[in-house]
Amino acid sequence: MKKVITGNHAVSYGALLARSQVIAAYPITPQTQIVELLSEFCASGKLNAKFIKVESEHSAMTACIAASATGARTFTATSSHGLALMHEMLHWAAAARLPVVLANVNRAMGPGWSVWTDQNDSLSQRDLGWIQLYCESNQEVLDTTIQAFKIAEKVLLPVMVVLDAFVLSHTSEPVDIPEQTLVDKFLPPYDLKTKLDLSAAKSYGALTNPDHYFEIRYKIQKAHDEALHVIKDVDNDFYEHFGRKYGVVEAYRCEDAKVIVVTSGTISGTTRGVIDEMREQGRKVGMLKQKLLRPTPVDELRSILYKAQKIAVIDRNLSFGHSGIFAQEIKSTLYGLAGAPPIYDYVIGLGGRDVTPDDIREIIDNTFKAESPRDTIIWRGVRL
């Protein structure tokens, strides 16, 4: 059934169709509509879930972790400061190997207060063991939310579905909402093998001395290695059920491209249009949309980007004192490949400043013209 819905409501429908059993959430702009609609689903009986209206995001993540440890399917949504407040428990979810699914609406961190989009909130949680998937459209948001549960439960890692504030969260698009029966076929009930259970008086998360701790961390990394395959399998499986797939990265018109623009989130949509326009003018330019940040899809990134002459990475984020974070990711992925193309790091649109087709055109033009890459950030749109 097609419906015109916002990105936020696309998340809600995803969590509904996945038959989330325990939801715990706290309001924060621009996420709030996700849990408002889920509250209505619970109130009307459309969704049979326990909804814990917690007093903080820290408690929201804790409730999901604890419920997940009993074998329940759990979901929460947050944004920005809410995600930052969860930080300690985001570590806990990953290290406890619990398949919690979280939707994060990318919103800039204060101060000054901002409700508008950039990626520093989710990227600050990059190194914790969570799988991170960045979405471009409302359809992708809904589909990825459903996929997230399947991925999480297969590899026992938590999954973060990421969407841009307002550009997706509050923007309506036509979205195909799958049939429940089909989603049920795709995503069977959650069956956690090792869980809090009276039949076995086990303790979970106990004091772990240096004889055991290291191996537990090693296994998280192994789970990420496995996740790379599982995410692709789940995407293919999703395609067989619903006729849509996204890939861990998407190479858009990258064949014979001299310049490849690396994007994530909604900037991909803006870039897509510019690429089409420039291709019509005979410019050899393509786009690589990085949907999956963790685990890093190394093979895909290398095989696509290696063929370009130049790479322009668009970062709506910044690791202060270094550079854009996706640029760091791409640089480390290509490091050591003989003849790898130079990488240009464009930082743009922090705090929700609009990123227009003109900006993308300038970035591409600048990259074509540039002689050798500078080690420094190339700022776009900073008013000095």
Next chain:
Amino acid sequence: MRFTVPEKELMFPGHVACPGCGGALAMRFALKALGEKTMVVLPACCWTIIDGPFPMHSLQVPVLHTAFETAAIAAAGVKAGLDIQGKNDITVMAWAGDGGTLDIGIQALSGAAERNDDIIYTCYDNEAYMNTGIQRSSATPKGAWTTTTPEKTPKSEPKKNIMEIMNAHRIPYCATATLAYPEDLINKFKKAQSIRGTKFIHIFAPCPTGWKMAPDLMIKICRLAVETNIFPIYECENGLNYSINIKPKNQIPVVDYLKPQGRFRHLIQKDIEQIQKSVDFEWELLQYRASRDFTKSKNIQSQAKK
């Protein structure tokens, strides 16, 4: 005399508590009361250690360890997860120290109490951060030495009244208990188990290590705390109906309680007189609260049950 403490043990003797630990004995009694259909949530506290390092585990019920400030919501999350799977006959108990309850965990505890989440929340109160090596918490009594309130500047603020904070949430059941009165303690856990909603049990659980006293004085100091009215044993239903469960026959001066504990050895006569005054004041206040009979007001009783 009939022995009413259940004989079944749900705690192995091989735990790693210090000698004379009040917190260890409190868990043993609590589990005797609650039985096998119980799950325990442990935030960072002495019990993180006492239960044993991985792969050891000294309790015969499942335990979920969680972060310091999350005991109440983790228990509520476990309960919600079990309930939605139809496993609604399991008692879920959060078991936290005084730092985890009165300080860092009070936000999550207040949240759970406001929602009336169906859990038993136990605070085993040893009146300081003992697991990190005796630092003051908001449960440390006025005048006490800790490593962060040295003898020259002992704690200058009175102990936070967590029972009144919890009573103000009008949760169905709040109670104090201590180890010198195991039957009272066990009865309170059984009562808590029979009530739906948030139950709060505050256990006075001495730490001989941190209180600088002989381990074999643990039970005696519990009894002295009650007989001096330092730690009255009472309960409160719906935040309204107070009852004092153990009434000391003769009030003993607080000095008898303070003297065996090294943490109070720097106190001078004037300090002890002040402590006596404040204990007398609190005791009178509690007696006044317990004397109010709301059961006669049908209106208040029916409101309280909402």
